[in-house]
Amino acid sequence: MSTLVIDHLNKSYGSLRALRDMTFDVRAGEIFGFVGSNGAGKTTTMRIMLGVLAADSGQVRWDGVALDLETRRRVGYMPEERGLYPKMKVGEQLAYLARLHGMSPAEATAATEYWTDRLGVGARRGDNVEKLSLGNQQRVQLAAALVHSPDILVLDEPFSGLDPVAVDVMSAVLRERADAGVPVIFSSHQLDLVERLCDRVGIVRAGQMEALGTIEELRTTDRPRWLLDVAADPAAVRAWAAALPEATASAVPGRPGAVVVELADDAAGTEQRLLAGALELGAVREFAPVRPTLTDLFRHVVSAADGDAPPPDGDPRPGRARAEVAA
Ligand SMILES: Nc1ncnc2c1ncn2[C@@H]1O[C@H](COP(=O)(O)OP(=O)(O)OP(=O)(O)O)[C@@H](O)[C@H]1O
Numbered sequence: 001m002s003t004l005v006i007d008h009l010n011k012s013y014g015s016l017r018a019l020r021d022m023t024f025d026v027r028a029g030e031i032f033g034f035v036g037s038n039g040a041g042k043t044t045t046m047r048i049m050l051g052v053l054a055a056d057s058g059q060v061r062w063d064g065v066a067l068d069l070e071t072r073r074r075v076g077y078m079p080e081e082r083g084l085y086p087k088m089k090v091g092e093q094l095a096y097l098a099r100l101h102g103m104s105p106a107e108a109t110a111a112t113e114y115w116t117d118r119l120g121v122g123a124r125r126g127d128n129v130e131k132l133s134l135g136n137q138q139r140v141q142l143a144a145a146l147v148h149s150p151d152i153l154v155l156d157e158p159f160s161g162l163d164p165v166a167v168d169v170m171s172a173v174l175r176e177r178a179d180a181g182v183p184v185i186f187s188s189h190q191l192d193l194v195e196r197l198c199d200r201v202g203i204v205r206a207g208q209m210e211a212l213g214t215i216e217e218l219r220t221t222d223r224p225r226w227l228l229d230v231a232a233d234p235a236a237v238r239a240w241a242a243a244l245p246e247a248t249a250s251a252v253p254g255r256p257g258a259v260v261v262e263l264a265d266d267a268a269g270t271e272q273r274l275l276a277g278a279l280e281l282g283a284v285r286e287f288a289p290v291r292p293t294l295t296d297l298f299r300h301v302v303s304a305a306d307g308d309a310p311p312p313d314g315d316p317r318p319g320r321a322r323a324e325v326a327a
Pocket residue numbers: 013016018036037038039040041042043044045080308
């Protein structure tokens with residue numbers, strides 16, 4: 001099984017450093033979610049992966065070998081700027097793209113029919129692309145990325161503008177391709193979707209990979225947070241929580257008897273002592289770990305940001321979440 005390795009990519013546009021040692025990998029059979037704020041460098045990275053843009057330094061390898069023209073023909077790419085010919089018929093266009101990738105006319109026709117049907121635009125094969133709604137054009141664009149049975153999938157915001165049914169179809173297709181051993185990477189700002197779909201996630205900021213890992217790894221913290229809802233005088237609960245040693249407490253809006261306590265460490269039994277302390281105040285209505293969502297993690301990573309400006313060299317960026325640091 002082959003891994004796609006993005007190895008220390010650097011890229012500047014004039015004086016703007018768009019990528020700074022961008023490093024991660026996408027493994028065969030996984031769906032990798034590539035997230036980051038606007039201008040963080042996702043499209044630049046993907047364009048370099050496709051060879052439509054050259055890196056200043058660094059390399060993209062597949063199966064241990066630098067991506068060459070031949071390997072790039074085996075990539076299914078969905079560019080952010082999209083790339084369909086508006087005045088060409090959907091079916092003809094897809095068959096043409098399949099032929100460009102070396103399929104026979106019969107194979108190209110069969111693949112075109114399969115993917116347009118699968119993506120719900122089979123009835124539009126005879127229409128010019130420009131006649132389709134934006135969402136349907138997007139489905140055709142995904143068909144264009146898939147029609148030649150690629151060994152690698154690189155998709156720039158494939159879900160933007162899709163209705164929920166199309167999102168489900170697209171999600172199922174990506175999972176199916178990954179299950180067939182294809183490394184799949186896509187960028188998205190729809191973090192709930194990324195959280196649901198991806199095996200691993202990379203959060204990019206200012207051209208650099210800031211946090212990398214499974215959602216589970218990224219959510220794991222050495223400062224666990226617990227929600228406590230106690231049937232007692234809210235002021236007493238808050239005072240008790242504020243006085244806890246080595247912990248930070250915050251109120252929960254709309255829930256007077258509840259507090260969220262962030263523990264200083266995850267030493268065994270700490271949370272049980274917390275619970276025991278709360279029980280001395282009154283009956284505990286709820287006691288549960290508070291786990292960050294991908295959106296929380298994203299905010300945390302990106303909150304250190306000041307627009308697109310890269311951090312100064314050596315800046316430790318307090319609080320950065322990094323489950324796995326790419327070598
Ligand atoms: N052709 C270009 N010339 C000059 N600057 C560019 C060019 N392309 C991108 N940039 C800049 O490089 C940085 C990275 O842009 P990129 O498009 O890779 O970000 P992105 O993460 O894909 O953003 P978005 O989520 O908004 O699509 C941005 O500051 C952008 O303005």
